[in-house]
Amino acid sequence: MTGAAAAPVVLRLEGVTKRFGPLTANDAISFALRRGEVVALLGENGAGKTTLMSILFGHYLADAGRVAVEGRPLPPGDTRAALAAGLAMVHQHFTLADSMSVLENIALGTQPLWSPRLDRGRALKRIREMSADFGLEVDPAARIADLSVGERQRVEILKALYREARVLILDEPTAVLTPQESEALFATLRRLVARGLAIIFISHKLGEVMAVSDRVLVLRAGRLVGERATAETDRHALAELMVGAEIARPDIGPAQPGPALVEMKGVTVGGLGPIDLTLRGGEITGIAGVSGNGQAALAEVLSGTLAPEAGTLAIEGRAAGAWSPRAALASGIARVPEDRHGVGVIGDMSVTENLVAEAYRAPAFSRRGWMKRPAARDFARRVIRDYEVKCSGPEAPARLLSGGNMQKLILGRALDGAPRIILASQPTRGLDVGAVAYVHARLLEARARGAAVLLISEDLDEIMALSDRIHVISRGRLSPASARGELSIREIGARMAGLGFDHAA
């Protein structure tokens, strides 16, 4: 994908600046996008990528700067104008109506609202043509709810093409895909640019950026810190640009496996199982897989919110009796839940109250049914200090904490009593690189002192980096364990897509 240098400019940004109070989210950003090229927009969470795209689509008003599409200035703050000018975006969270059909989702808003008839025939014909042309196969009559994540993404791309978009913006498009689905996406993107589309590819995954882009723009702390031709750079240089300084990779020593602390045999619940799973002390066991394949049920079993319907669950060699969240806590299982905001903390309660939420009945924090407030506050102060939680104090409402600090609070609550068993479900989702490194370091610390850690993550790099043993979960079934480094990323990807399960299981 080269030779685009001479092509006409489709999209031009000049000095786009956006401030939120004291924070400058975008600082005088200028660049040009040409026909037929893929430009990667690389940056950490919070670097200003999303803000920039929100300005393009009129969700925010820029404080300064201009945007022009094919030489014509784009009126600020006008989503319709941006769409009409040929900009289209595929968001990380799809904007599809689940109970409506593919065709209806694509046709939504493409005809004047007051026209007396929705032209289904014409829409159907065009969707069929585009599907065939670009390799975006999907049944126009299917309900969105019945489609896989990869298919839904195709619908989003078709939506853009249906509106004759000239600039397609993809926000972290591979976050929800298997490696194989990602490959198919990249092939589609190549076809699209060959037809003259221009693509902005937002990502923080260096491998993909190298694979798919012609040019890379790197954002850091709201500023454009570098622009490189992909052919003339490498992952290492991009990583340095993105982060600003070398981030020390955690030093991981060999595992010293201890006794089996958790043993599941033939456990079945909901759409999960039957599965066998053993967690040993001093080991991190990773569960790789695309979300929605049974991870949630597995996490719920271990955290006590679901009891196994069949099979046995033994904690430290003893069969678990009546299984409940309280029983799980009492067995020494510490939980870092997947949904920080919904399950992990109660937003309107204070940091202190959240920290003692799992232990308020313990003698340390209560006596004869009365809370010991001072003890709880002392505990909160200690966790805030030890786990570097940035907040205004123990009485701050938890919802005011940033994602990273909320996660540190949860880690503090979970890990402070040196638990023997730790469930970490998507522990770094949505966190910036610094916070990710912190979470990883704490999990490795727990491993070093002999705890058994179950790490459930969609981030394959994270799984591969931390886990001593890796299982792949697909359609509620668990692959046999592979040791660290035993399988390549491609082999794990194949298992994530459900291949190689039959003879293995």
Next chain:
Amino acid sequence: MAAALEILFTASFWVAAVRIASPLIFATLGELICERAGVLNLGIEGIMVAGAFAGWITVYSGGDLWTGVAVAALTGAAFGLLHGLLTVPLGLSQHVTGIGITLLATSLTYYTYRLALPEVTSPPKIEAFRPLEIPVLSDLPLIGPALFAQTPFTYLAFVAAALVAWLLYRTPLGLALRAAGENPDALEAQGLSVTAIRMGAVAAGSALMAVGGAFLTMSAFNSFFFEMVNGRGWVCIALVVFGSWRPGKALLGAILFGAFDAYQVRLQGVVGDAVPYQVFLMLPYVLSILALVAVSRRASYPRALMVPYRKGER
């Protein structure tokens, strides 16, 4: 027992069933439009009262019948805009606001009635809609009188059902309306305004509710009196669920309820004093609940129903 069954084969029973169903059809369609766009409208009961009065007073003061229908619709739309303003851009609780609208509309109507007619003790009658027999078709056995010898107002109910179905499934506006109730983000991402669509839906839906109320005064009882709506609005809320948010099924549900109601009146005549009449009054509601349980277990409600939309939040 045979007498109880014979009721089902009398033309007057079916005529009554469709007549009783007519106001419910309008109001159910109105509620359905609101809910499809994502807004629960519990103002329905009060808006029906206001519509009943607005239509009636227009005709009573010398207005044309169809002018009365239009005034009722506008009155409903006005209360709808108030409900919409509070629940859509301001995002207040749809339950609480809706009940408030019902209380406000009902009280305001009674107040206006007393101001307009301070001396009246027995409600004055108006010259209401008359049955319009459609030649040939009205001679069909049973369904002829039931469907083709009603007032024009009843015919309008069936036309309204067809129009709402066409609107929802065959027009770009209907697509946008359904998207507003399923996933407002999808709508906003296509450059359409969730606020505008929802406000419009609530206003239009409330207009239909008021027209349903007007049916009572202009095509059924021919006068206005207190408590005349008598819970019909709440029945319509259930009918929307019974119809799984689809106009055709909602229409059938309304006729079914009308049939239950017409049946219980006639059954009282057959059974006589052996059973207290309150049991029969209760019958349509009990049967409705049972039908609701049977039908709506697999109904899929609009995903964004009762979820206020704020731009830029996920």
